[in-house]
Amino acid sequence: MRIVLLGAPGSGKGTQAAVVAQRLGIDHIASGDLFREAANRGDELGQEVKAYMEKGLLVPDEVVIKMILERLSASDSARGFILDGFPRTLEQAEALDRSLEQSEGKIEKAVYIKVSTEELVKRLGGRLICRNCQTPYHEISSPPKVAGRCDLCGDELYRRPDDAPQTVRKRLEVYFAETAPLIAYYREAGKLVEINGERGIEEVGEELIAALTKEGGGDF
Numbered sequence: 001m002r003i004v005l006l007g008a009p010g011s012g013k014g015t016q017a018a019v020v021a022q023r024l025g026i027d028h029i030a031s032g033d034l035f036r037e038a039a040n041r042g043d044e045l046g047q048e049v050k051a052y053m054e055k056g057l058l059v060p061d062e063v064v065i066k067m068i069l070e071r072l073s074a075s076d077s078a079r080g081f082i083l084d085g086f087p088r089t090l091e092q093a094e095a096l097d098r099s100l101e102q103s104e105g106k107i108e109k110a111v112y113i114k115v116s117t118e119e120l121v122k123r124l125g126g127r128l129i130c131r132n133c134q135t136p137y138h139e140i141s142s143p144p145k146v147a148g149r150c151d152l153c154g155d156e157l158y159r160r161p162d163d164a165p166q167t168v169r170k171r172l173e174v175y176f177a178e179t180a181p182l183i184a185y186y187r188e189a190g191k192l193v194e195i196n197g198e199r200g201i202e203e204v205g206e207e208l209i210a211a212l213t214k215e216g217g218g219d220f
């Protein structure tokens with residue numbers, strides 16, 4: 001089971017990828033989380049990617065592709081994986097397909113979580129993330145039970161520096177220019193599943209699981 005999750009920043013990709021991974025027993029691989037970990041460690045990769053992330057720009061393809069393909073080969077889930085935040089360019093999608101072909105595998109489904117630009121801006125504006133487990137919250141639509149603390153692990157919540165209004169605008173611009181074309185790429189390959197992301201977290205999650213599993217008409 002190899003799934004790609006597509007959607008703009010703020011579409012709920014991270015939240016839904018965690019739900020799908022847990023329900024289907026597959027590995028959740030989030031490129032943004034891997035980069036944030038590297039940036040916090042301050043190692044060579046971290047220093048290189050930090051500047052791009054702070055500006056809302058994409059990390060260069062060769063760096064991302066190498067990192068994700070290495071992570072994929074280390075994936076310990078025999079049942080498969082869900083990719084969250086990768087691929088983000090056509091070049092990344094093609095590199096992923098080539099690499100999977102070599103191991104006689106392929107991406108089976110690309111799920112696109114559709115959310116209007118107006119709603120994305122609203123969501124990113126109030127987003128809070130757990131420093132430890134990366135669980136996302138929203139100041140207004142899904143606040144934590146205790147202000148500033150994660151419901152799951154109790155660690156501190158913070159606002160991602162790249163959720164500042166100016167950087168959000170840049171990230172959305174980059175998304176529409178570089179990543180949105182992947183919707184057509186996976187549609188032409190007959191792999192695209194579209195989900196309306198403008199509903200509650202649970203409803204979106206249920207529709208996603210249904211679309212992927214046999215009971216809901218999916219393949220798994």
Ligand code: AMP
Nearest residue numbers: 031032052053057058059064085086088
């Ligand atoms: P995310 O948490 O998915 O919003 O990613 C945060 C930041 O990490 C992005 O704004 C990019 O700077 C970088 N990043 C994550 N995934 C990719 C990717 N597939 N290609 C290029 N840059 C990425």
